[in-house]
Amino acid sequence: HEQLADTFWRTSTNTMQRAISGCKYGSDAINGVIVTNTRDSITAVDKKGDPLAPTVTWVDSRSTAGSKEIADQIGPRKSVNKMMWFIENRPKLFEKAHKWALLDAFINNRLCGALVSSPADARFGPIDHETLKWSEELCESTGIPIDKLTDIVDSGSTIGEISGDAAKATSLRKGTPVIMGSGDQQCSALGMGVIKPGRIKATTGTGTFVITHLEEFFPEPYVMWCNPSAIPGKWILEGVTPGTGLAYKWYRDNFCEPEVALAAQTERDAYQIIEASAAKVPTGSDGLVLFPFMAYDLGIFYNLGFK
Known part of the structure; x- marks a missing residue:
């Protein structure tokens, strides 16, 4: 990458x-x-x-x-x-x-x-x-x-x-x-008010980050990161699923050739067309679940031996 x-x-x-x-x-x-x-x-x-x-x-x-x-x-x-x-x-x-x-x-x-x-x-x-x-x-x-x-x-x-x-x-x-x-996730936490213990934020982009505020350094557990906060002297604890946004792009590139073609013809964004179709799917997707193993040795997947 x-x-x-x-x-x-x-x-x-x-x-x-x-x-x-x-x-x-x-x-x-x-x-x-x-x-x-x-x-x-x-x-x-x-x-x-x-x-x-x-x-x-x-x-x-x-x-x-x-x-x-x-x-x-x-x-x-x-x-x-x-x-x-x-x-x-x-x-x-x-x-x-x-x-x-x-x-x-x-x-x-x-x-x-x-x-x-x-x-x-x-x-x-x-x-x-x-x-x-x-x-x-x-x-x-x-x-x-x-x-x-x-x-x-x-x-x-x-x-x-x-x-x-x-x-x-x-x-x-x-x-x-x-x-x-500071880092994107640190500034995101600051902007969303995650500046004292007990507050948590979750954001999704290329990856998904669930973050809470810490007053002091916490030895990193098995699959989480403890990083400096945007506030000097404070810390954040991060749980990271690294491939969520990547999975969306992977799906578009591999399964959505008609939608991509339609987007080019109509000067629309392919993702908007995909999302319009997805909105018609019943809540729960009839039991279909996708877990994004797009970066399997990062975040919560670190050192779990996935290939």
Whole structure:
């Protein structure tokens, strides 16, 4: 699962342009900007922060025998697995890269020249959960040079200002403060009010995430993730079914050729046509159940031995 890194930048700038064009007061009404993103997606970048290869996304499950052994000790940190895979299989690219940037660092750099990540993103790498800094011990045991990793900055910290180039690309005002954001699920939890114990949220996209707030770190149970919250010093506990949205796309691509053809003819979205048909099915689907084993070694499926 790879995607051209510049695609993330283009879609980000397009979104900002459209948002500002619809804002009554324009860019002058914007007091600051943060980046929130899919976590655990890494990109090899040069000293300018430009990509040397496509971004390896969060659903990518490549690993090595060594990374699987490490995962048994430190849990499923997929950014570690990916970097260990590149060390073993594409060593020249690994060495050529100035940094292996997480997605927030890549976008932050384009906005203000700060190649930095939040603890929420860094948590999937060789990080010490007590300090929320890179662990020299884990870097040594995994073979990942610590100088290949971007700096970690707490969410809510000012990391720079919108540059002239970024202002042209985004329609934001040059000099607008850029604030360190957090992961997509952390920001989702914050926005939905999951900021104290006893509250839970569930959201579905590429995957489905059920998340609750924690006041302190909780040792990760067998199939759940404990990650830094968007609120510094707090945590979230995540139950993840990684392939729900992927299953929808898989169904469209494999079983819905007539609907896709009709969509092309009528300039409609194929999913809207599929959903209109699905709405006619009785509640319960006559007992048919689909469980999305689309990324079987992530989330709740981790280490269960599925093939």
